[in-house]
Amino acid sequence: MKFGVFISAQQPRSDDPVARFREAVEQARLAKQAGFDAPPPPSLSVAADQSLQSLPLLARLAGEAPAW
Amino acid sequence: MVIVPVGIAAAMLNPVQTPRRSPASTFMSEGKVVVRHRHRLPRRSNTRLRHDRAPTGAAHAGGARIDQAGCGPEEVVTFLRASSSRCMTPPARSAVQSRTADLDRRQCRPGGAPHGTARLFLARQPARRIAQRSSGNGTAIASAGRGEPPDATARPICLELHVAPTHEEAVETARPFLEGKYAAYAEWGQDKVLPGEESFRVGFDDLARDRFHPRTAEEVIEQIGASGVRRLDSNYLIFRMGWPGMQAATILRVIEMMGTQVLPLFSTTNTAAADGCRPNPIVIRRRPVSTARSGSRPSPDDGHFCDTRHSRLSVVMSAERAKVRRRCPKISADGRAFQLLRDAEPGFPAVRERYQSLSVG
Numbered sequence: 001m002k003f004g005v006f007i008s009a010q011q012p013r014s015d016d017p018v019a020r021f022r023e024a025v026e027q028a029r030l031a032k033q034a035g036f037d038a039p040p041p042p043s044l045s046v047a048a049d050q051s052l053q054s055l056p057l058l059a060r061l062a063g064e065a066p067a068w
Numbered sequence: 069m070v071i072v073p074v075g076i077a078a079a080m081l082n083p084v085q086t087p088r089r090s091p092a093s094t095f096m097s098e099g100k101v102v103v104r105h106r107h108r109l110p111r112r113s114n115t116r117l118r119h120d121r122a123p124t125g126a127a128h129a130g131g132a133r134i135d136q137a138g139c140g141p142e143e144v145v146t147f148l149r150a151s152s153s154r155c156m157t158p159p160a161r162s163a164v165q166s167r168t169a170d171l172d173r174r175q176c177r178p179g180g181a182p183h184g185t186a187r188l189f190l191a192r193q194p195a196r197r198i199a200q201r202s203s204g205n206g207t208a209i210a211s212a213g214r215g216e217p218p219d220a221t222a223r224p225i226c227l228e229l230h231v232a233p234t235h236e237e238a239v240e241t242a243r244p245f246l247e248g249k250y251a252a253y254a255e256w257g258q259d260k261v262l263p264g265e266e267s268f269r270v271g272f273d274d275l276a277r278d279r280f281h282p283r284t285a286e287e288v289i290e291q292i293g294a295s296g297v298r299r300l301d302s303n304y305l306i307f308r309m310g311w312p313g314m315q316a317a318t319i320l321r322v323i324e325m326m327g328t329q330v331l332p333l334f335s336t337t338n339t340a341a342a343d344g345c346r347p348n349p350i351v352i353r354r355r356p357v358s359t360a361r362s363g364s365r366p367s368p369d370d371g372h373f374c375d376t377r378h379s380r381l382s383v384v385m386s387a388e389r390a391k392v393r394r395r396c397p398k399i400s401a402d403g404r405a406f407q408l409l410r411d412a413e414p415g416f417p418a419v420r421e422r423y424q425s426l427s428v429g
Contacts, residue, residue: 001292001334004306005323006226012313023316030320034327037304 002037007061009052021052028061224304230282231309231325238282241318245311246280247272285329292334 007027011020228246232238253259254268262268268275276282281291292305307326310319 002304003326003331003334004224004304005326006306006308006310008308008310008312008314008319010312015313020316023319027310027316027319027323030323030327034323035331036323036327 003035005031005036007031007057009054009057011050013050015050017050017052021057024052024057025061223302224306225302226306226308228280229288229307229309229322230280231285231288231322231330232282233284235282235284235287238284239276242280242282242311243272245314246276248313249311250275285325288326288330289333292330 005027007024009024011017228242230238230242232241250268259266259268281288283291309322309326310316
């Protein structure tokens with residue numbers, strides 16, 4: 001059994017994307033330490049929000065958790 | 069090779085707004101240079117990885133282009149550091165020596181933030197095509213990034229999940245975010261492709277049935293082990309545990325609760341779960357017990373059942389937690405993710421402070 005986790009790449013438009021990005025990095029780091037198996041694919045879901053670019057974010061998060 | 073700006077590609081995928089490309093790339097790379105490619109590679113019978121020098125001279129260093137068997141359209145994203153004098157790929161971690169081309173990671177030494185190269189299928193690929201790749205000779209989407217050979221046996225499924233100390237708190241916390249999300253889906257008309265009369269424009273309870281999973285940790289364990297996985301025939305669960313607008317501290321708490329209370333029971337390092345994809349290392353049985361002092365045992369049909377899973381689980385979980393703590397001392401006895409973060413790299417104080425204010429059940 002494998003487990004993965006999505007990291008939300010989205011945030012309300014009023015949010016600071018830099019702060020949300022740093023939180024995403026922290027979530028990825030914790031997810032790795034918590035034992036999740038796969039790098040977190042950034043998820044996009046809600047149209048009214050803004051979003052970090054998925055592929056650059058995924059590459060960045062993959063580098064943040066070296067054992068992945 | 070055709071170079072396509074990722075921002076444009078993302079805008080084509082869905083109507084989500086993306087921040088302007090350049091600023092986003094700058095703060096996500098944190099000073100590193102971002103190189104993005106889109107390859108359309110022919111199918112090949114073998115996998116190989118070609119290690120290239122960066123294309124623009126001394127200001128960049130390192131970089132890899134990944135060729136993978138069975139690939140159709142794909143995108144490769146590489147983060148490179150801007151300073152070649154401090155960023156050398158250690159030979160021991162050379163991409164060429166990597167077991168797989170799915171994901172290559174190279175740390176910048178000395179110091180500095182790591183950088184990575186990630187590869188994945190575009191989400192807009194039809195599901196049937198992804199399924200063909202997962203079951204055929206292509207690369208399973210589930211194996212991307214695992215540093216493992218393509219796993220044709222992976223049967224991934226994505227679930228909406230939220231974990232809290234009580235079921236009520238889990239529902240209360242997740243509900244506004246899920247309602248907003250599925251209202252957006254309904255606005256897009258995504259429910260028009262659902263079978264029959266199914267719609268997203270229904271009450272939350274109907275919407276959540278068999279779709280969302282706000283639960284306690286023990287309920288998650290039961291769901292994964294007892295019925296959920298067997299019913300879905302999946303061996304790879306991907307959870308969405310946070311939604312836009314949710315506090316990062318809340319998401320961290322869910323990740324931490326999953327890591328300390330759920331995942332250890334299904335870990336591949338758990339010898340009971342290490343034999344392939346067997347879904348549940350714990351035997352959860354509902355055994356009939358007598359409710360009469362005379363010792364008469366009721367039949368399974370009379371409803372006199374005692375669910376023993378909680379007591380059994382508590383014993384197993386305690387043992388597993390002890391194993392995990394021995395294996396990973398950073399997972400502290402009090403189960404606070406902050407303990408993990410504190411021992412990690414310098415983090416983000418604002419998030420930590422918010423997280424500290426939350427109690428973990």
